[in-house]
Amino acid sequence: MEQTAVSPLDQLIYLAKLTPADCPSDAVLLSRVSLADWLVCGIAGASEPVAEKMQAFAASEAGTASAASLFGGGEASARTAALVNGTISHALDYDDTHFDHVGHLSVGIYPAALAMAEVQDATADELCAAFLTGAEAAIRTGRVLGAAHYNRGFHQTATAGAFGATIAAGRLAGLNDMQMRAALSLCATRASGLKSQFGTMGKPLNAGIAASNGVEAAQLAGLGLSSADDGLFGPQGFVETHADSPEAFLAGFSELRFMENRYKFHACCHGLHAMIEGLRPLAASVDLADVEWLQIRTNPRWLRVCDLKTPRTGLEVKFSYAWLAGMVLSGLETGDRALYTDALAANRDLAAFAKKVEVVADASIGDQQGAGTLTLRDGMTRSYSHDLAAVVPPSELMERVAGKAKTVLGPRAAPVLELMHRLNDGPRAVSARGIGALIRRA
Numbered sequence: 001m002e003q004t005a006v007s008p009l010d011q012l013i014y015l016a017k018l019t020p021a022d023c024p025s026d027a028v029l030l031s032r033v034s035l036a037d038w039l040v041c042g043i044a045g046a047s048e049p050v051a052e053k054m055q056a057f058a059a060s061e062a063g064t065a066s067a068a069s070l071f072g073g074g075e076a077s078a079r080t081a082a083l084v085n086g087t088i089s090h091a092l093d094y095d096d097t098h099f100d101h102v103g104h105l106s107v108g109i110y111p112a113a114l115a116m117a118e119v120q121d122a123t124a125d126e127l128c129a130a131f132l133t134g135a136e137a138a139i140r141t142g143r144v145l146g147a148a149h150y151n152r153g154f155h156q157t158a159t160a161g162a163f164g165a166t167i168a169a170g171r172l173a174g175l176n177d178m179q180m181r182a183a184l185s186l187c188a189t190r191a192s193g194l195k196s197q198f199g200t201m202g203k204p205l206n207a208g209i210a211a212s213n214g215v216e217a218a219q220l221a222g223l224g225l226s227s228a229d230d231g232l233f234g235p236q237g238f239v240e241t242h243a244d245s246p247e248a249f250l251a252g253f254s255e256l257r258f259m260e261n262r263y264k265f266h267a268c269c270h271g272l273h274a275m276i277e278g279l280r281p282l283a284a285s286v287d288l289a290d291v292e293w294l295q296i297r298t299n300p301r302w303l304r305v306c307d308l309k310t311p312r313t314g315l316e317v318k319f320s321y322a323w324l325a326g327m328v329l330s331g332l333e334t335g336d337r338a339l340y341t342d343a344l345a346a347n348r349d350l351a352a353f354a355k356k357v358e359v360v361a362d363a364s365i366g367d368q369q370g371a372g373t374l375t376l377r378d379g380m381t382r383s384y385s386h387d388l389a390a391v392v393p394p395s396e397l398m399e400r401v402a403g404k405a406k407t408v409l410g411p412r413a414a415p416v417l418e419l420m421h422r423l424n425d426g427p428r429a430v431s432a433r434g435i436g437a438l439i440r441r442a
Contacts (some may be wrong), residue, residue, distance in 0.1 A: 002319045008144070008249040013180045015253065016167045020129050029394035031132040032423045033401060037126070037263055038106040039435070041403045042089035044337060046072035050091045050201040051367055054084040054208070060363045068115040069436030078115040079215045082165070085111035085209030085439075090157075091201075094408070096263045096272035098135075099367045101142035101160060102150040105261060108161030108210030111133045113168040117213055117432030120172050124423060124430035130162035130168040134259060136185075138164025141232070146247040148388040150195070151301060154242065158206035160194020161393050164231065165214020171177055173191045173218050183221035185231030187213055188238040188405055198305065198317040239369050261262050262368070262388055263397055264336040265404060268318040271302035271390075274370030275321060278384035279328045286347065286374060286382065288329045293356050293375040296321050310351070314340040322354035329353075335407055352385050398424070412442050 020028045051072055057077045068081030071088045075081070083288040089095060090107040098105050109131055117127040130348055142160035150156050166187040170180045178352040190213040193206035221227075231237050239246050250257065265274050275296055298321070317340050319322045327334055327350065344350070365371060367387035375381050391399075400421060415438050422430050 007230070009181065009184060010319045011232045011249070011251060012140070012163070012232075013177050015137055016133050016171045016180055017299045018124070018133055018253065020132075021342040023245055023256060026394055027130070027132060027258055030130040030261060030397070031135070033263070033394050034096055034106045034131065034261065034428050035110060035128055036136075036398065036416065036420045036423065037401045037404070038089055038225060039112045039419070039439065040408055040413075041092055041095045041107070042071045042439060043412060043416065044094070045088040045091035045204075046442075048091040050204055051088045052089050053201070054261070058084050065145075068118050068373045069440045071439050072186045073440050074412055075440075079120050079212050079219065081115040082111045082211035083208040083213045085208070086116070086211035087204045090204035092208035092267055093203070093269060094264050094267045095335060096261055098139055098142075098258070098261050099137040100257055100280070101156060103138075103142060103155065103157035103161055104148065104163065104207060105138060105161065106131075107136045107204075107207035109138065109164045109168050109198065109210070109214070110377060111212040112165035112287075113172060114435060115211075116169045116218065118436045120174075120432075121134070122432045123428050124432060124435060125428045127170065128202040128346065128430050130171045132169060132256075134164035134166075134168030135258045136164075136168055136256055137167040138438060140250050141254070143257075144173050144233075144246050144249050145243045145300065146245070148245065149243050151304070153195050155193035155197070155203075155206045158210045159191045159238075159242065159407075160195070161207070161210035162187050162191040162213040165211050165215045166195050167214075169218035169380060170221065173222055175218060175222055181229070182225065182227045183217045185227035185229070186220055186225065187217040188228075188231035190217065191238060195305065199308065199311075199313070199319055216373060219419065238312075250253070253430065263401065265400060267326055267340060268334060269306040269339040271298070271306040272321060272324045274323060274368060274388050276328055276334055277388070278370050278372065278386035279325060282374060282382055282384055283329050286329055288326060288353055290376050290378075291329065291353070291356060292377045293358070294325055295375075296359045296370070297327065297356065297362040297365055298359065299364055299365050299367050301367060303361050305360065307353065309354065311345045313345055317345050320354075321359045322357040323350050324334035325357055326350040326353040335404070337408060369376060369391045415442060
């Protein structure tokens, strides 16, 4: 497509019209990987306590069901379904992460896209295309807001992610350029989400809020609700009020940043994964009791995210360097979501080991890197390092997601694996309503 956009907002609107043919084939394939991964996380999350509460909330709503399916069963209005499914699919904190965006893309955008795709009776191909453009919009918005926005306490999954959800929902709803402009500006007055909720049920709710805001903004704009000309990048808009020194907008579409998306194969905060991957090779030859001291070096950003010294609950364990390090060296499977219980937080061996762990901020280490040194009782030292940024082909990632589905879902993985096979064969033959039926049954 010929690019005619000028302002950042115009570029986001233009982005919403990109077709799969305009995008790199690997980006299209990666959007299908994200769909499969999101479904695994959502189906697994449906058994979490927060899911029961969100289902109860949906049942209390007076809105008319509109063929928008809910993880765990039932239907709701598109906006409520997006809220519920976004929250449930982020309940395990086992979903993908984009480090430019500084947040989770699938859990904030796919729930909005699926809800609207079901209402519109779209195909899986159209669903994935809407997600891909929404994800790219969220990434570019997140880059403008910058690391300072995140470090200040905002959760970009919810803030920048809401604009991606709006793009995805608006595209599927068939909004024209003026309506999409209004939708993005309306979203700007709704987008919200704080990191202070981490370790509580409010954290996954942030993802649901992003998805819900996207559907709401698209539906209101479709009804003709007016808004500021540019509520996102304009005067007193979202960027001006939420970013002290906004970074430059990434112009042009020759290279989609979505290709930098990363997937989780450990059921905890992504900021811990480089450490986990680095320590795993050492676990086979190091006994937890033989460790005298462990120094973990990480990017300063993560200290305010996943360095809980004494987690009180299973949820809080997912944000603790010390606990996860002890789990790895104890031989526990960090990909097993069932391990993250309140009893794990009270484990005496892990609590004792945590006192031997020192977490150090190191600005020379990137967001996706981790390094450290183990000192053993006999004085010997062992070092580790790992970088999550290594490129993995979409085909290999889909295989790893299939393995994740089997581990996390057990027998319930069968319909997801079948869907993944059909997506690889040709997503045009799969309907969004068929995917909705899958998540109701699983």
